[in-house]
Amino acid sequence: MVTRRDPRTDGMVLVMGVTGAGKSTFINTLKPGSVTVGHDLESTQAPPQAVQMFLDDEERLSVTVVDTPGFDDTWRSDAEILAEITEYLATQYALRIPLKGIIYLQPIYETRMKGSARKYFDMFRLLCGDQALKNVMLVTTRWDTVGQAPGQMGDALRREQELLDNWWKPMLKQGASAAQFKGTRGSAEAMVLELVRDRDEVVLDVQRELVDGHKEVGETTVGMPFMSELENDIVKWKRVLAKTDEDLAQARESERQLRSQGLRGDAMKDLTDHVRLLKDRRREAEKVVKQLETTQKKIQVRVGDKVRLQIGEKISSLGGRFDPVSTGITVFAAVLNITLTVVKFLVM
């Protein structure tokens, strides 16, 4: 654990949202010389990143804006991504970096909540709990691309209203705020500065559960629905596996009987095809069970303990040079393998 010794304050703002919501785009605009358009590949394939902005001459006050992994990733399951997100939260909390806010991004074009967007939103809601909602900013993105065709702005505003009146309403009622990201540096900075200046530091329930309570991700309030979904799926697929084994045993017995009766021809051919089909089904079910169990293991991790260990290792690798106040963010980035960009931003 790290304790603060001088008046310097580092704050952190996390940027969340499904894949394609615009997290990397948002963070890129905070870096000097960055552009917001025409980097489709770059933004989606860039490594995780964070931008640390110093807000005063003496470099005593900084805010670090952190990109987080989004759901709907082709290679990783939602539960794995949740495990990664909780690593970010546990590392920030264990390093005692004050969490000032969470910016939740949602493209203005895709306001209907379906599939993984819905699942992500439910997860986000549980992640924030009720206490942290004052530190949550619900932000629609891509406003800079609205308005080129007639009626587009009207449509976008209608969609925004739908979000405000439906999905976002319960959170807004409990203190969350809403904003539009215009695609510019100023627009992104205004949101970050509002959070860092006007909000108290917040600790999420999941951070206490993981770091103070030593829970596994799957045992936390936000992790439990993922754990039970995985458990149900494993039971379901194991049943498929058992049933396929039964069918396979039966088919093989029939095959044996036909053979002993010296029967060949169409009946035998059909049976052989059936056995092949069952074998394929078995292989498939076995693969799915294995994948589900691998994912399950990833949320059976005590993430708080894991990151504390990693923090300890990073700190000792720094030898005597570790100053908890000035290197907290550096350790955060190193533990999570995040590319950190430092920006001097003299507005105060």
Ligand SMILES: Nc1nc2c(ncn2[C@@H]2O[C@H](COP(=O)(O)OP(=O)(O)OP(=O)(O)O)[C@@H](O)[C@H]2O)c(=O)[nH]1
């Ligand atoms: N013009 C404009 N394009 C945006 C905006 N937000 C996202 N995009 C575009 O949408 C695509 C996806 O945006 P990203 O910023 O990569 O989305 P992400 O949330 O980081 O997605 P993952 O990293 O996959 O989780 C990119 O082609 C961006 O250029 C925006 O506000 N304005």
Ligand SMILES: [Mg+2]
């Ligand atoms: Mg991204």
